[in-house]
Amino acid sequence: MLLYLSAACLALGGLYAVVTFVNLVVFRAPPRVNGGQGARVSILIPARDEASNIAAALDCVLAQQDVEMEVVVLDDGSTDGTDEIVAARAASDPRVRLIRGKPLPAGWNGKQHACHQLANEARHPSLLFLDADVRLAPDAAARMQVYMSIRDLSLVSxxxxxxxxxxxEMIVIPQILVLLLGYLPFPMARLSNEPGLAAGCGQLMMVDAAAYRVAGGHEAFRNRMHDGLNLPRNVRRTGGRTDILDATPLASCRMYDNWPDIWTGFSKNATEGMAKPVALPVWTVLLFGGHILPPVVALVALLLGAPDAARAALWATGLVFLARTLLAVKVRQHPLSVILHPVGVAVTLWxxxxxxxxARKGQRAEWRGRTYDVN
Incomplete structure (x- = not known):
């Protein structure tokens, strides 16, 4: 029995490791810009109660180089003075515009409604949707635009x-890239324009304005939570090409700073990703069998004197931790996220x-003071 378990561990752990090794080779940051690119970009920031973030976000955005830009911030019913901060900045810098969000219509998700309004206000051919807690490097917008041009893309994130x-934070948040680089084969996703192979990050997403409109924009998934999945998939469905780049040198973000926000933030759109009745059991086998079970089987096999089973389980454990370490180095994750990797996988599955x-019990998702139905 132990030998069969260790063989399964080696297969599942090896799958994760191999996909990660391949993806790390092709997962790269865009080239640096040498100046004079002439890109015209509308940087679009939805903001709801972001008084603690918006000034720093605008500082970084307004420091962008090698692009002609406008910065449009939508205040989505803030009560903490976010609008006043943006209005003051707009009064001193003509590149900044503040728009007041309209009341949220029935059937709309708050962020999708905000981004829809922002896109309607945009004047430039490239749209860069940016969360207020993201801090851009000075060359981020220009490098993303060049990457889109070189690869003939309609969307990149x-x-x-x-x-x-x-x-x-160290335990849970790094799991996002563990899943992305460990289970989405980037070479295949780039060769095929299959919508199911599309993925993205709503924190930092640049899209060609014409392709955005053809895909129906945010209105096409007005009642959904996960813009990082839905917009790239819709762009692919309407003939556009999408890709994901390594944004580690382009931007930084502190997504959540406490456990309740991590739980709520990861739960709110879970049912649009992994947490589906058919998909989640498969994900559980892949993640539990490939990341948590190998060290357990190795320990049990060593204690019971089963060297063959122990050897296979240790190989699985070593491959997973090697892939996990290389990923952490590439995207600058904290070392504790590697040491506690099995715990992170367990919490993610939880x-x-x-x-x-x-969702099966009819619970609703909560975010930013609003509640939403989930399926």
Whole structure:
């Protein structure tokens, strides 16, 4: 029995490691810009109660180089003075515009409605949707635009370097890229324009304005939570090409800074990703069998004197931790996220199963003071 378990561990852990090794080779940051590119970009920031973030976000955005840009911030019913901060900046810098969000219509998700309004206000041919907690490097917009041009893309996105300071952040947040680079084969996703192979990050997403409109924009998934999945997939469905780049040198973000926000943030759109009745059992086998079970089987096999089983399980454990370490080095994750990797996988599965069970019971997702139905 132990030998069969260790063989399964080696197969599942090896799958993750091999896909990660391949993806790390092709997962690259865009080339540096030498100046004079002439890109015209509308940087679009939805903001709801972002008084603690918006000034720093605007500082970084307004420092962009080698692009002609406008910065449009939509205040989505803030009560903390976000609008006043943006209005003051707009009064001193003509590149900044503040628009007041309209009341949220029935059937719309708050962020999708905000981004829809922002896109309607945009004047430039490239749209860069940016969350207010993201801090751009000075050459970020120009490099993303050049990457789109070189690869003939309609949309490109990337995960900013995730700032993690508390233990819960270090354990959970790095799992986003563990899943992306461990289970989405990038070479295949680039060769095929299959919508199911599309993925993205709503924190930092640049899209050609014409392709955005053909795909129906954010209105096409007005009642959905996960813009990072839905917009790239819709762009592919309407003939555009999409890709994900390594945004580690382009931007940084502290996504959540406490456990309740991590739980709520990861739960709110779980049922649009992993937490589906058919998909989640498969993900559980892949993640539990490939990341948590190998060290357990190795320990049990060593204690019971089963060297062949122990050897296979140790190989699986070593491959997973090697791939995990290389990923952490590339995207600058905290070393504790590697050491506690099996814990991170276990917590991720816990959140996903809780979201699925909650959805089956009719629970609603909560975010930014609003509640939404989930399916």
């Amino acid at each position: 990337g995960f900013p370097r995730q700032i993690t300071r508390t233990l819960s 959140i996903q199963w809780a979201a699925l069970i909650g």
